[in-house]
Amino acid sequence: MASRVIKVDALARVEGEGSLHIRLRDGKVQSLQFGIFEPPRFFEAFLKGRDHSEAPDITARICGICPIAYQMGASQAMEDALGVVVPRPIRQLRRLLYCGEWIESHALHVYMLHAPDFLGMADALELARKDRATVEKALRLKKLGNDILETIGGRAIHPVNLRIGGFHSTPPKARVKALAADLRWAIEQSLATIKLVGGFDFPDIERDYTFVALRHPDEYAIHEGRLISNRGMDIPVSSFLDHFDEEHVAHSNALHGFALPDHAAYSVGPLARYNLNHDQLAPLAKQAAAEAGLGPKVGNPFKSIVVRSVEILQVCIDALAIVEDYDEPDRPFVAYQPRAGIGHGCTEAPRGICYHRYELAEDGSIVTARIVPPTAQNQKTIEEDLHEVVTRNLALDDEALKWRCEQAIRNYDPCISCATHFLKLTVDRD
Amino acid sequence: MAVRRKPRLAVFKFSSCDGCQLSLLDCELELLAVADAVEIAYFLEATRREVKGPYDLTLVEGSITTPHDAQRIREVRRISKTLVTIGACATAGGIQALRNFVDVEDFIRAVYARPEFISTLATSTAIAAHVPVDFELRGCPINKVQLLELVNATLNGRKPIVPRHSQCIECKQKGTVCVMVAEGKACLGPVTQAGCGNLCPTCDRGCYGCFGPMETPQTAALARQLTELGLDGRDIKRLFQTYNADAEAFRKESELHG
Ligand code: SF4
Ligand code: SF4
Ligand code: SF4
Numbered sequence: 001m002a003s004r005v006i007k008v009d010a011l012a013r014v015e016g017e018g019s020l021h022i023r024l025r026d027g028k029v030q031s032l033q034f035g036i037f038e039p040p041r042f043f044e045a046f047l048k049g050r051d052h053s054e055a056p057d058i059t060a061r062i063c064g065i066c067p068i069a070y071q072m073g074a075s076q077a078m079e080d081a082l083g084v085v086v087p088r089p090i091r092q093l094r095r096l097l098y099c100g101e102w103i104e105s106h107a108l109h110v111y112m113l114h115a116p117d118f119l120g121m122a123d124a125l126e127l128a129r130k131d132r133a134t135v136e137k138a139l140r141l142k143k144l145g146n147d148i149l150e151t152i153g154g155r156a157i158h159p160v161n162l163r164i165g166g167f168h169s170t171p172p173k174a175r176v177k178a179l180a181a182d183l184r185w186a187i188e189q190s191l192a193t194i195k196l197v198g199g200f201d202f203p204d205i206e207r208d209y210t211f212v213a214l215r216h217p218d219e220y221a222i223h224e225g226r227l228i229s230n231r232g233m234d235i236p237v238s239s240f241l242d243h244f245d246e247e248h249v250a251h252s253n254a255l256h257g258f259a260l261p262d263h264a265a266y267s268v269g270p271l272a273r274y275n276l277n278h279d280q281l282a283p284l285a286k287q288a289a290a291e292a293g294l295g296p297k298v299g300n301p302f303k304s305i306v307v308r309s310v311e312i313l314q315v316c317i318d319a320l321a322i323v324e325d326y327d328e329p330d331r332p333f334v335a336y337q338p339r340a341g342i343g344h345g346c347t348e349a350p351r352g353i354c355y356h357r358y359e360l361a362e363d364g365s366i367v368t369a370r371i372v373p374p375t376a377q378n379q380k381t382i383e384e385d386l387h388e389v390v391t392r393n394l395a396l397d398d399e400a401l402k403w404r405c406e407q408a409i410r411n412y413d414p415c416i417s418c419a420t421h422f423l424k425l426t427v428d429r430d
Numbered sequence: 431m432a433v434r435r436k437p438r439l440a441v442f443k444f445s446s447c448d449g450c451q452l453s454l455l456d457c458e459l460e461l462l463a464v465a466d467a468v469e470i471a472y473f474l475e476a477t478r479r480e481v482k483g484p485y486d487l488t489l490v491e492g493s494i495t496t497p498h499d500a501q502r503i504r505e506v507r508r509i510s511k512t513l514v515t516i517g518a519c520a521t522a523g524g525i526q527a528l529r530n531f532v533d534v535e536d537f538i539r540a541v542y543a544r545p546e547f548i549s550t551l552a553t554s555t556a557i558a559a560h561v562p563v564d565f566e567l568r569g570c571p572i573n574k575v576q577l578l579e580l581v582n583a584t585l586n587g588r589k590p591i592v593p594r595h596s597q598c599i600e601c602k603q604k605g606t607v608c609v610m611v612a613e614g615k616a617c618l619g620p621v622t623q624a625g626c627g628n629l630c631p632t633c634d635r636g637c638y639g640c641f642g643p644m645e646t647p648q649t650a651a652l653a654r655q656l657t658e659l660g661l662d663g664r665d666i667k668r669l670f671q672t673y674n675a676d677a678e679a680f681r682k683e684s685e686l687h688g
Contacts, residue, residue: 039445039495041526041554045536051668057638061525061673064449064571108455112476123477125465132462139458146456154633155626156456157449157571158640161633169634332634406478 003030004398018414020405022390029390034383034409047369052078052338052360053164059356059371060158065108068101068149069349070371071162072223073356078164080238081343081360084336089329090166091224092322096176097152097159098222098347099319103186104145104156105350106308109413110197111138114305117407118200134196141189141312144182148319151175166333176326183320190313191288197305198292203404205388206299209381210264211272212244214348220280220314221273223347228276229266237346240355246376265380268352269412270307271298285314301385301411308413338364349374351413375414382412437486437585439464440472442506444492444499445526445554449571450517451475451491457574464581483509487584490563493519493526493554500551500560507561512584515557516577518570518673522642525570527554527676556676565590568623570640570673576625593624596644597637600628609636614659618669621647621679642674649683663687 004024023030043062047055055074060067072094079086086094111134112124121127128135146156152171153159161168212233214225227243228234235243244266274281274289278296281289289310298307338360345356352374359367389408393401441451455476457464471481488510494500507513515521523530530553557563565584567576576592583590593599597619601608609631610617617636623644630637643649649670656666670684 039499041445041495041524042529043525046525046528046532051665054668054672058525058672061447061449061570064447064452067449112455122479123470125462125470125477126479128462128465135462139461143458146458154629157452160629160635163635167633168630403478 018409020386020409022386022405024390024394027394029387032383032387032390034379034386044369044371047358047366050366052081052358052364052366055358055366055369056162056164057158057160062371062373064157065105066101066349066351066354067158068098068153069347069354069374070356071159072098073345073347073354073371074358075162075164076223076345076347077343077356077358078345078360079343080345081341081358082164082336082339083341084165084334086166086334087329089327090333092325093152093167093170093329095223096148096319096322096326097162099315099322100145100148100152102145102222102315102350103312103319104142104149105413106312107138107142107145109350109410110193110305110308110312111135111142113413114308114407114410115197115200117403117410118197118305137189137192141186141193144179144186147182148179151179163333165336166329166331168332170328170332173326173328176323180320180323183316183323186316187284187313187320190309190316191284194288194292194306194309194313197309198294200305202300202302203389203392205301205385205392207301207385207388208299209271209275210266211275212266212268212353212377213272213276214346214353215277216280220277220282220318221348222315227346227353230275237355238344240344240346240372241357241370244355244372244377246372265384266377267381268374268377269350270304270311271301272352273348274298274307274310281310281314282317284317285310288313301408304411304413338362351375352377375412378412378414382409382414385411436467436469438471438481438484439468439581440483440485440488440510441475442472442488442490442492442502443474444490444503444520444557445495446492446517446519446524448475448491450519450569451489453516453572453574453577454489457578460578464578467585468581484511485509486511487581488513489516490514490520490557491516493523493556494560495526495551495554497551503557503560512564513557513561514580514584515563515566517567517572518640518642519554520557521566521568521677522674522680523554523556523676525673525675528671529554530676531671554676567592568625568641573625573627575627594645595624596620596647597622597624597626597628597631597641600624601631604628604632606631609634610655610659616656616659616661616665616669618652620652620655621649638669638672639680640673642677643679647679649679650686653683653687 019035021033056071059070059074062070116123149156154161210231212229214221215228216225275297292306340360340362342359346353354374355372357370361367385408393404518524580590609615615636618639619637622637622639623641625641653666666687667684670680674680
């Protein structure tokens with residue numbers, strides 16, 4: 001009886017720590033576990049009894065890669081509970097800030113974390129030794145994302161300028177306008193990125209996913225919208241928990257998300273957004289996607305790197321429009337009185353939807369908190385992808401198979417710190 | 431003639447949000463220069479290449495929250511010449527140290543349906559509670575200018591230049607209007623170590639202490655001032671109990687309020 005065990009005990013180039021354990025017998029996957037060993041940090045528990053105004057900053061510390069997803073999701077949920085409506089100028093500034101996080105996170109993932117897999121390199125530094133100019137441009141693109149975050153948020157990681165109702169202070173017009181020149185350069189650079197990654201070799205796999213993403217009537221949704229799927233779901237954010245839940249499995253510290261009623265896997269993130277909102281991409285982004293060989297529907301998870309690059313272009317275009325339009329809002333935030341209530345918030349983190357729900361007491365203290373991060377939602381889908389990738393690649397030796405599995409996991413840009421909780425891979429083939 | 435090898439840099443993660451190690455990748459324009467000067471020997475967030483220790487400079491992010499990690503940090507110390515903690519998690523236990531103030535079993539039951547699958551310690555503790563630490567960088571997250579200074583200083587065998595004075599001094603140096611005096615906003619600046627770049631006061635917001643306590647902080651005097659501003663015991667407790675809740679000066683002050 002031929003049996004193999006493949007183990008990855010510490011997955012590299014992902015954010016956080018996870019592992020993969022695969023047991024093969026007679027050329028079949030006998031068991032496969034994608035685990036997350038990030039030690040639990042208990043955010044939902046210690047949010048109880050804190051003031052509602054503290055939630056954006058505290059939840060940001062769930063993840064240093066996508067703090068905006070937490071700051072904004074928490075702010076929106078509180079605003080929902082408190083009946084606060086932010087005026088358009090503040091809303092636009094928030095969208096611009098979020099574009100910054102997408103540019104930073106996507107540029108980091110595309111060039112530094114994922115491209116090395118397609119090039120057969122250990123890391124981007126190896127790439128820099130062969131082609132320094134490309135890596136320098138990638139870093140400049142990433143830096144632009146951080147510049148936007150710093151201009152509006154005061155700091156790139158865990159910005160300090162956000163609050164419920166808007167911002168502590170509004171960025172001066174001249175500083176915001178100064179972003180325009182770099183954004184014009186970034187649009188050209190994203191076109192070059194799409195061309196570059198579009199030319200990679202993609203493992204041949206096509207899956208029929210259940211995609212879930214936000215959809216907004218007027219724009220490629222980032223921070224507002226209804227939740228929709230390619231299976232006909234169309235719900236307000238407040239109904240999220242009626243349709244999705246999480247379960248706690250033995251091999252992981254993360255909660256695995258699933259879609260009700262039948263515990264099915266679903267996929268969130270770039271592929272989901274692209275498939276559901278392709279019609280809303282800017283004409284230039286649609287054209288660049290088509291030239292890179294992407295149709296309006298993409299079912300190959302390895303092509304997520306191209307989709308991410310298309311999204312960089314999209315948000316550079318969006319960000320430039322907001323910058324050109326920007327005028328300092330009259331007031332940096334909307335004032336309000338605390339009150340009891342329940343509120344929901346959901347935004348598109350670079351790696352997919354991130355949901356928040358809070359219940360507040362009369363004095364604005366948090367009674368209960370619930371946060372469903374993107375990587376937890378993708379876990380089941382990642383396991384299913386791995387199943388397929390392993391089954392199709394049994395001829396590979398252990399080392400090559402291991403690398404291919406890592407690459408498949410990185411398709412999701414998993415932020416394992418987010419899933420509350422990194423990768424260890426073990427493959428058993430006795 | 432012996433070939434001089436490049437100093438080896440390693441980055442290890444414990445319980446954290448990854449934000450502090452991301453600060454290294456966020457050194458965008460200087461990153462390639464750093465990579466020219468050192469061999470990045472172990473840095474999982476950036477590379478799948480692993481060079482075995484010993485390492486010349488080890489950066490440690492995150493706090494100790496599991497029995498396994500309490501073992502792992504000893505091993506990391508053993509193979510590290512200079513060990514530096516980066517950020518509030520590694521230096522003071524981080525936001526997850528809020529568990530140190532309650533019964534952790536309640537926390538586990540609150541978040542996980544199957545508590546029996548969770549292996550965790552009752553506390554989240556700083557790296558220095560487990561092994562000797564050569565230097566600590568403050569912040570939640572650290573400031574990348576300070577990080578570059580640290581790498582530079584260590585490679586040149588000198589002590590990094592990092593100020594130990596308060597955030598208030600930074601306000602004075604930068605000419606920032608005091609938000610506590612001018613607008614009555616609560617600010618931890620008088621007891622918080624400088625180094626972030628005077629961020630919150632320049633955004634018209636009080637400092638919330640993410641760089642942790644300065645040397646000999648006058649926390650009691652600040653608490654009196656906060657009371658005069660109208661904060662009650664619970665507000666003051668909350669203010670001291672965030673990202674550096676278990677740093678001694680902040681912990682002690684927080685326990686006097688509630
Ligand atoms: S100190 Fe703050 S930014 Fe750094 S790892 Fe901990 S939570 Fe993240
Ligand atoms: S704003 Fe805060 S840090 Fe600045 S001088 Fe006033 S109290 Fe000190
Ligand atoms: S002002 Fe205080 S809370 Fe704000 S970033 Fe600086 S140290 Fe952190």
